[in-house]
Amino acid sequence: MANRLGTIARDLGRMLEALAGLILVSVLIPLVWREWWVVPGMVLSGILPLLVGVGLSRTFQDAEDPGRLHGMMIAASGWFFVAVFGSVPFLLIAWTAQLDPGVLNVPVRFTTTGTEAYSTLAAFQNPLNGFFESMSGFTGTGLTMSVHEDVLPHTLQWWRSFIEWVGGVGVIVLTTAILARPGSGSLTLYESEARSEKIHPSIVSTVRTIWWIFLLFTFFSILVLWLAGMPMWDAINHAMTGLATGGFSITDNSIATYDSVAIDFALIPIMILGSIAFPIHYLILRGDLRNLYRDLQTRWGFIFFGLGTLILTALLFDQGFYQTEAIVVAGIVLQGQAATLFQTFRFALFQFVSAASCTGFQTAGSLGPGWSPQAQLTVTFGMVVGAAAGSTVGGIKLIRLLTLAKGTLFRIRGVFYPASAVRTFRLNGRALSTEEAAQEFEEAAIITFLWVLFLGLGAFVLMLSVPMGPDGFTLENVLFEVASAQGNVGLSSGITGPGMPTITKVMFLFNMWIGRLEIIPVLVLLRSIFVSMEVYE
Secondary structure, three states: HHHHHHHHHHHHHHHHHHHHHHHHHHHHHHHHHOHHHHHHHHHHHHHHHHHHHHHHHHHHHEEEEEEEEHHHHHHHHHHHHHHHHHOOHHHHHHHHHHHOOOOOOOOOHOOOOOOHHHHHHHHHHOOHHHHHHHHHHHHOOOOOOOOOHHOOOHHHHHHHHHHHHHHHHHHHHHHHHHHHOOHHHHHHHHHHOOOOOOOOOOHHHHHHHHHHOOOOOOOOHHHHHOOOOOOOOHHHHHHHHHHOOOOOOOOOOOOHHHHOOOHHHHHHHHHHOOOHHHHHHHHHHHOOOEEEEEEEHHHHHHHHHHHHHHHHHHHHHHHHHOOOOOEOOOEEEEEHHHHHHHHHHHHHHHHHHHHHHOOOOOOOOOOOOOOHHHHHHHHHHHHOOOOOOOOOOOOOOHHHHHHHHHHHHHHHHOOOOOOOOOOOOEEEEEEEEEEHHHHHHHHHHHHHHEEEHHHHHHHHHHHHHHOOOOOEEEEEHHHHHHHHHOOOOOOOOOOOOOOOHHHHHHHHHHHHHHHHHOHHHHHHHHHHHHHHHHHHO
16 A cells, blocks of 8 residues: 555655646746735745655655556545646635735735626635636636636636646646656556657657647648737637637637637637547548548547537527528628528537637527527537547547447447458457457446436536526536536536535536546545555455
């Protein structure tokens, strides 16, 4: 037991060291924007995980390399404590504005009761709200405790975007790239973060290549959004959270604030980029474009986006939700039914891609009372499934849905073969034996079952804690919100906010945590904790 704890503590310390580096680097933002009053809070927020991280990593530096059990426990505990320490900037900056407005010359809008800036920042004086925001950010969820994101200090706007950008690739991937030594221990940690495919034989080379690809796409995304008409600060933040399929925004109404066809259509390929597995990106950048259609997940990802958009367009068009008299598109004036159809397609395409890529950007106004139950459930299905494993998305993942579908057909067809027949199950270019196919099918079935189980649990807790019925929320609203939290999406039907019950916040924290790590590592950690408690009793 002691050896296990030493291994976990050492690698948890490394993750906290990496987090400290992220916070201290972010001190540059208040210096650029002259937000001097937030600097003490940011510096202290960085020193705290640095001291804890260095203490743990040095104390247990001779601990053994992690095995599979270690890896899962490190992943689950690491993401939890990174979110805990990542919430400190929200807490300290909020309390700085409250306690020392005169000494640090805090702007009046953050200290005057009744202003939007005050009420938004004051929400983070509650540690649970800061923890929620941090967990939502690192897990790439995007549900927020911010009432008006546009009035937050630039430093917190940046910190929200930055943690989503880092969390999209993975905290362990970052730690491995910067701090870890080559070896089997790094591979175990990499796989514990719900990743399996390597780009290079060396796991450290693999994660560094992933980061180079991610950086390249980030700069590309910033340029595209800026050319589409988004201000540079907005473009930087939305490129980071869009590519990371996180969904935090620095505007009050997400992407709907801009009401721009150009920006909507500029963000769609950025969200899709984040939905494709990194090994496929690597092959495409090397010139092998065939993987856009040869890779099973990528091919079905485009099919999934397309079918979902068509179904949602049909539902919304039939509902007549986006009726408009005229609209100008690329210099062409559309009128009547043509204008309505284009508007409906525009919002349906953006919202389904945002949902299925688990990004969470919103352009369609209210997804609660505005849309029909059928439309909300279509988007919910996109959030539950997600896109490609090995990318930045959440959800069950397309590969598992495809494995279950193909595996079911394989089992049914097997009835018509003699027992002595040797059959091969083909999945994404791999030929698997019956035993290997059974293992793949079992893994997909277990994750899917657990995903649906905790989705139901979250919905049950939510229905007990929020008003339901004609004057409250509907069942489809509840399923939508829980699927958004557990799928690490961030779209909201209006339930999430700083005023929601504490039990709901705690449930959503758990949903976001297990959703990012695909449930098993968290259950392994919780079982290990309870078993240890029983032993010591």
